[in-house]
Amino acid sequence: MPPTSLKLTAEVQDLRIAWLAALAVAIHVLESVFPSPLPGVKPGLANVVVVMALLMYGWRAALAVAVLRVIAGSLFIGTFLSPTFFLSLSGATLALCTMGLAWLIGRHQLTAIGLSVAAAIGHITGQFIVAWLLFIPHEAIWRLYPILVSTSLIFGLVSGTMAHALFRKIKIPAA
Amino acid sequence: MKRGDWMVLVLATLFIGMSYAHFWTGPTPATEALVQTGDGHRHHLHLGRDATLHVPGPLGDTRIEVHDGRARIADSPCNDKFCVHYGWLDHGGETIACLPNRVVLQLAGADQDYDAINF
Numbered sequence: 001m002p003p004t005s006l007k008l009t010a011e012v013q014d015l016r017i018a019w020l021a022a023l024a025v026a027i028h029v030l031e032s033v034f035p036s037p038l039p040g041v042k043p044g045l046a047n048v049v050v051v052m053a054l055l056m057y058g059w060r061a062a063l064a065v066a067v068l069r070v071i072a073g074s075l076f077i078g079t080f081l082s083p084t085f086f087l088s089l090s091g092a093t094l095a096l097c098t099m100g101l102a103w104l105i106g107r108h109q110l111t112a113i114g115l116s117v118a119a120a121i122g123h124i125t126g127q128f129i130v131a132w133l134l135f136i137p138h139e140a141i142w143r144l145y146p147i148l149v150s151t152s153l154i155f156g157l158v159s160g161t162m163a164h165a166l167f168r169k170i171k172i173p174a175a
Numbered sequence: 176m177k178r179g180d181w182m183v184l185v186l187a188t189l190f191i192g193m194s195y196a197h198f199w200t201g202p203t204p205a206t207e208a209l210v211q212t213g214d215g216h217r218h219h220l221h222l223g224r225d226a227t228l229h230v231p232g233p234l235g236d237t238r239i240e241v242h243d244g245r246a247r248i249a250d251s252p253c254n255d256k257f258c259v260h261y262g263w264l265d266h267g268g269e270t271i272a273c274l275p276n277r278v279v280l281q282l283a284g285a286d287q288d289y290d291a292i293n294f
Contacts, residue, residue: 102183109179117183121190146195153187 017053017061021068024049028073040127040148043155046073047095047119051112051163056170059100066092083135087127094126095119112163120156124148205267205284208246210239213277222246222282232276239280251276 010018028046036042046069054062070092074080079088099119102110128148132141210218212230220226220241227249228239235252245263251273258273258280267284 102179106179106182109177110183111177111180113176114180114183117180117187121187142198146191146198149191149194153191156187 013057013061016057017064017068020049020053020061020065021072024065024069025072025076028069029076032073032077038151040144041151041155043159044120044123044152045159045162047116047123048159048163048166050095051099051115051119051160052166052170054099054103054115055112055163055167059103062099063096066096086130086134090130091123091127094129095123098122098125111160112167113157113160116160116163117153117156120152120159121149124152204244204265205246205269205282207283208239208241208264209279209281209283211279211281220246230278232273232278234276237273237276237278239278246280246282247271248273248278248280251278 024046027049031042031045050062050066050069053065070085070089071080074082074085074088077084079085096119098121099115102115102118124145128141128145132138204222206222208220208222210220210228210230213232216230218228218230220228220239222241222244224241225243226241228241229236230239231237232252237248237252237258238250240247240249245265247263248258248261248271251258253273253275255275258271258276258278261271264271264280264282267282270279270281272279
């Protein structure tokens with residue numbers, strides 16, 4: 001007789017990811033409430049949590065937190081599968097790629113600051129590529145790119161500094 | 176901050192500088208001027224060298240000047256002198272046509288601002 005119910009047990013690692021993702025979603029939602037001084041500019045503080053996940057529990061945890069953040073966050077704000085969602089997803093994807101690349105090349109030479117900056121620049125670049133391919137297929141959109149990539153460097157430094165300070169304060173439970 | 180962080184920062188700054196250079200510069204300056212006259216003669220002038228060229232037309236000589244990578248019609252025997260008042264050209268594809276004296280001055284460069292122009 002086939003089993004009538006499927007029992008899923010959450011490992012410690014699953015719970016950690018769930019906690020971190022919940023935290024990232026909360027920051028994501030909070031951030032979306034504040035008006036932005038410039039269209040397209042957002043501090044991206046939720047990425048602090050992703051960077052922390054990477055530093056504490058490794059690459060897979062960071063990936064899980066980032067993807068959960070995008071999906072669950074958009075469900076909360078009500079932008080799931082809207083253009084905003086795809087911009088958010090593409091940003092998170094490329095941010096993970098650039099941050100992962102930096103991590104792969106020099107994880108022992110990096111702190112949260114470098115990782116955050118790499119992620120921030122990847123994030124805005126991913127958004128631009130998708131915005132250009134899907135929503136505004138005109139070369140002129142790239143005229144805006146230098147400004148936004150500059151601000152992303154600044155915000156990457158800010159959130160990186162925050163993550164770095166946090167990381168030094170936190171006692172990390174063994175993975 | 177460790178060494179890798181500085182590396183990331185330097186790379187990021189370089190990348191941003193490149194993005195400004197790439198997306199915020201206009202069309203590349205022209206490199207060559209082409210002069211055509213009504214009798215079918217064509218003259219090529221390199222914009223890197225200052226030069227003055229007199230080309231004959233039905234009304235007389237049109238004087239074309241190349242200076243500092245730009246070109247203009249400096250003097251013309253035509254009545255209205257639109258061609259002279261147009262001033263300096265410095266981008267690929269820019270054109271001055273002096274119809275009365277049958278002289279066309281056109282710049283060419285790495286990219287052309289226009290594919291074709293009809294008068």
